[in-house]
Amino acid sequence: MMTQYQEKAVVIRREQLSADNVRLTFECPDIAAAAYPGQFVMIRVGTGNDPLLRRPFSIHQAHKEGLLQVYFKIVGRGTEMLAEVGEGAEVSILGPLGRGFRLVESPACLVGGGLGIAPLLFLARELSRLQRDCGLDTVILGGRSRSEVEPLVKDFEQFGMTVVTTTDDGSYGQRGFVTAAFSSLSLPASCAVYCCGPEPMMAGMNVLCRARGNSCQVSVESVMACGMGACLGCSKPTRGGGYVHVCVDGPVFDAEEMVWNI
Amino acid sequence: MMTQYQEKAVVIRREQLSADNVRLTFECPDIAAAAYPGQFVMIRVGTGNDPLLRRPFSIHQAHKEGLLQVYFKIVGRGTEMLAEVGEGAEVSILGPLGRGFRLVESPACLVGGGLGIAPLLFLARELSRLQRDCGLDTVILGGRSRSEVEPLVKDFEQFGMTVVTTTDDGSYGQRGFVTAAFSSLSLPASCAVYCCGPEPMMAGMNVLCRARGNSCQVSVESVMACGMGACLGCSKPTRGGGYVHVCVDGPVFDAEEMVWNI
């Protein structure tokens, strides 16, 4: 059993990366020290009963020194409230939760769409620590337009990986989807693909990776109440039949295990 | 029928008068212009569903130029949330509500206990505007200790009334209750008493005023859902039998109309 913590974390930095996208840095030593790329946390966005449940967020960065980051988009009332939390405020965080990415030695291709970029930064850093040659690694960052992609490019470049960017509207990087950018790259068959983004994008990546023979890990989402295997609410059907639970069996799965509705 | 407004009011000043007591000044032109001493407003303390209901607060000050003040104590979750509202924030206010004090020409004695002081400031100003000789008027301000009384003294002194202060612990003014201070004053029988504070205090004032022959108006409290006569939730029994509704029949009543449990 993994050890989890419920911490009162202090917001030490709040960055508005674009109109809807916010990055929070917490002083949250226990969770940060135990975290692993691809894992997530459950954050209590308020103190009252409405909204009642915690909200799940990927761990965007975690430093052994105690700093933990999440990077999120305002899509509803919970994220709105979290976006309004000021520096110095205390927030209850539960984590680290779930099973993260399986880190493999072979060359890596990280593919993130929209807020799916969030877990990849922590992953990129840990991959770069594995004494591998990151010069062979690629990161594809895609989004609807410039503001969803540009603010994160520098963070990835520090690891010496090649950064490719795409936007749906062509306002930054290549015009089009990350799947198209991925198709046009010539990657070795040994390349391990790590992917997070909207369902259709991950479904597409699954098709492309199977065709090319690349392994493909995806981080998926689901509604969650507990985040720790207690409510059985976060089920997803698998190709083999039956269900997995995103919060304990995932959120990272082999893409080919999952059922993709396309 | 009186005209009421539901306004998006902007907080233009926030004063922490003591550890638990806060005064907010709103830009709230329609309600401020229509307000009358002793009336109240219903404030929405958050934007979610919990807490669900608005909270009632006496109008502490209202200026025809559009400023409205409330002065309140943090006693629960709603007032806690209201106390955290920052300058510049928008808050929904409904008012002015209820029937205020009947202003009479005779010498006045204003008696406020604790947060019961809140409605008396507006009353004092309007009394001073009636071309009366305020030199004959007295204000008795009482509280548990210094911090509940001292911050408000200056505000009342500007009207030329005599200000008497009491505290339960003797940390400021006379030691003891406002009722004792009232008993020790020699006031003309024609003196009109205006009173707001905890129930036992108002019950005591009723007894004293009846003994002396002074008229005594009190501002009473009740749980409220609507504040405007629609829910019938804010009933209080009257001496004559039956119920009055604090939000529309009051909150100001003749003390002798009411049932006092002492």
Add this chain to the structure above:
Amino acid sequence: MEYLNGGVRIPDLRVDIGPLSLANPVMTASGTFGYAREFESLLNLRRLGAIIVKGISLHPRSGNPPPRIIETACGMLNAIGLQNVGVDRFIVEKIPYLGTLGVPIIVNILGDSLDEYRHITEKLSGCGTVAAIEINISCPNVKKGGVAFGADPAMAAAVTRTVREAAAVPVIVKLSPNVTDVTVIAKAVEDGGATAVSLINTLIGMAIDLKRRRPALANVCGGLSGPAIKPVALRMVYQVAQAVSIPIIGIGGIATAEDALEFMLAGATAVQIGTANFVNPRASEEVVDGIGNYVLQEKLPSVREVIGALETG
């Protein structure tokens, strides 16, 4: 159908509750909107689909001792005790003003015997202003040892039949959610001649003041309303929509146009706004606006397209 009014597209929001045609599906719920006049300076009463006034009994009732209300998580409990001016004073004091509004006025009635229900109905049928009667069947039947009319299908049908026979106007029966199977009661009142059903009335609940070790309400129990009960209300509306063929009026925790549209998808022809009136006195008019915008945005020929349009396949 869609109208053009000086170049502005006007959505078709008309719905029918049997023979009663409403300009839009939004009503105010009984007991949460006083006698309407209380709200006149805060919204345009003429824009509402219908106004339902506080429940009226044969004789005036002074109601329960305080405390009568208490807030709960995302809701409130009330034990007003059906305080009202009685049908005679209602007709003299309240009807004239209501008659000037040009909006259908629906009178919610309550009683503790069939006779009482019949008498009120006869008195109300006399005044032209009353567009429909809504029967509150959550009241205890004194003759049957205080069991609520609404808890027993035979009793519910009997009240319906009694009022129906005495009434010159459509009869809406307001169902209690405090039953094992609401569809059984709904079918019984449909058979009893109800023009429509409205649901839900409040869930019975209780709150305790730990400090005083006493019930928070003087009456011990009260009726739970507000957003907290919306999931129960939506479920019951959906169930009743599968069970009866008369129109359904959805009630319970509705505060926004989205809430109202959800009830319509589940099968409601119209909705009532209750507790939300206390939080936002303009709620009912805002729901009218929001439904209109939805109909325009979704390019629906009429709001009637939404009724029962939930896809469950």
Add this chain to the structure above:
Amino acid sequence: MEYLNGGVRIPDLRVDIGPLSLANPVMTASGTFGYAREFESLLNLRRLGAIIVKGISLHPRSGNPPPRIIETACGMLNAIGLQNVGVDRFIVEKIPYLGTLGVPIIVNILGDSLDEYRHITEKLSGCGTVAAIEINISCPNVKKGGVAFGADPAMAAAVTRTVREAAAVPVIVKLSPNVTDVTVIAKAVEDGGATAVSLINTLIGMAIDLKRRRPALANVCGGLSGPAIKPVALRMVYQVAQAVSIPIIGIGGIATAEDALEFMLAGATAVQIGTANFVNPRASEEVVDGIGNYVLQEKLPSVREVIGALETG
């Protein structure tokens, strides 16, 4: 009684559920605490009064398709579909760990026929670790056309009797709130031999996704839990406390010691913490602490003084 432990006063929190003695009145509610191990790093499981695990059926069940949960105002709906590993795997895989905790383990069981209930009970009665059985009677009785066991007094009594006969341990019957009169069911299961009743299970509710025009849950309806339902739960506990003489375990929206104490005032001997475990995994232990502080502050000889101590006069 009060103990002194190294100078620290220890409140007497012991309560009895029939022959079962608990160190304190706080349990975890079935389906909200997994099989307990999930929480081991977040709180001290040994401090709980009892642990109730996820409902177990005779055969494994894979549960409903997603979405299975949706948040509502101050609550949530779930339609997990009673997913569980089945009684055999439960005994092999979960019981050994649970047995190490030194806390009474109560197993919640469900079935769709009397036979199934009997079989599970027999299997569980074999393992010493099980301190009591809690029967979930909110499940549909397949033989009776799917009417829930808990909706009919005779059926509820029959399940109780069946399990009681097969069980070597106390039997708690968990009541459904989706009934007209919960006291009728409570009395029926008391007569059927229940050691205690626990209530409430979830209220049936529904949510709709307006954008997709579909039910938010794949199963259409689900069970409503959380603070939203607390007033209904408290009322039913209070009603049942007037009607039966067996112990009552209060459930529904309990998140704090104050909530728990309110249920005890209303007549509950013990309480269960459900949805609150998701919001605050330490909730159950914090409720134990809070009740202890209350007993000390109020200088009560025992927490048992609180049970049914509500003043209503």
